[in-house]
Amino acid sequence: MEQLLLVTWKSMLIFVILVVLSRSIGRKLLSQMSYFDFTVGITIGSISGSYVVQMIEGMWVLIAPVLLTLLAISFDFLNLKNLRFRKLADGEPVVVIRNGQILDKNMKKVRYHLDNLESQLRDKGIFDLGEVEFAVLEPHGILSVLKKSQHLPLTPKDMNTGTAYKGMPTPIIKDGQLFEHNLVRNNLSLEWLDSELKKRQVNRISDIFYAAVDTDHGLFLSVKENSLIYTPSKN
Numbered sequence: 001m002e003q004l005l006l007v008t009w010k011s012m013l014i015f016v017i018l019v020v021l022s023r024s025i026g027r028k029l030l031s032q033m034s035y036f037d038f039t040v041g042i043t044i045g046s047i048s049g050s051y052v053v054q055m056i057e058g059m060w061v062l063i064a065p066v067l068l069t070l071l072a073i074s075f076d077f078l079n080l081k082n083l084r085f086r087k088l089a090d091g092e093p094v095v096v097i098r099n100g101q102i103l104d105k106n107m108k109k110v111r112y113h114l115d116n117l118e119s120q121l122r123d124k125g126i127f128d129l130g131e132v133e134f135a136v137l138e139p140h141g142i143l144s145v146l147k148k149s150q151h152l153p154l155t156p157k158d159m160n161t162g163t164a165y166k167g168m169p170t171p172i173i174k175d176g177q178l179f180e181h182n183l184v185r186n187n188l189s190l191e192w193l194d195s196e197l198k199k200r201q202v203n204r205i206s207d208i209f210y211a212a213v214d215t216d217h218g219l220f221l222s223v224k225e226n227s228l229i230y231t232p233s234k235n
Helices: 002-025 035-053 058-081 083-090 104-109 114-123 180-185 190-199
Strands: 094-098 132-137 143-147 170-174 208-213 219-223
Touching: 002 035, 002 058, 035 058, 058 083, 094 104, 114 132, 114 143, 170 180, 180 190, 190 219
Parallel strands: none
Antiparallel strands: 094 132, 132 143, 170 208, 208 219
16 A cells, blocks of 8 residues: 555656646647757656656556556546636647737747747748738647738639539548448449459559549549559549
């Protein structure tokens, strides 16, 4: 019982400390972490793990990861049920560009610098900050961007042009395995599939890595690399 109490309070203490430290470090994606951030994270994890297992004997140490997992699940449940707790634990979105103007004060509050901003904009295909109307840094480090209207792509709605319904493609073959029920769902037959495969000079379903049909009955097909020399195409 003494070992159980020891591992329990140590795990709970470390969990709270790690949550507070993570919240203090700020909102960064793993891809944005510097070498220093990574080193600090590894060090904190190692020290925390050593503290938990110190003075705990035998199999009791295996309770620690179970307790930490349960605490993480409870933490997520509180996030789901309590808005105030969620704001306290995760923080709120921060506007870093408003009406095309960079808000440096907001960036300083979350320790988010221009290099981070430029990097995440480039990741979204934006190399000119002048194209951005709004940019919001989400609680977990993702940057949401709204371009200025003159830089948005032209859509059928802008041209008052109607469009046909486009649903999700339905996979009919995965790793050489045929899903015949998906063919039936799309009102297609094995004869149709056989005809389409012959057009693409594919003789065996087992040679196909992935195949899917869209709402217009267009077939996307990709064969296994070690089967046939074939260029994926869509009918």
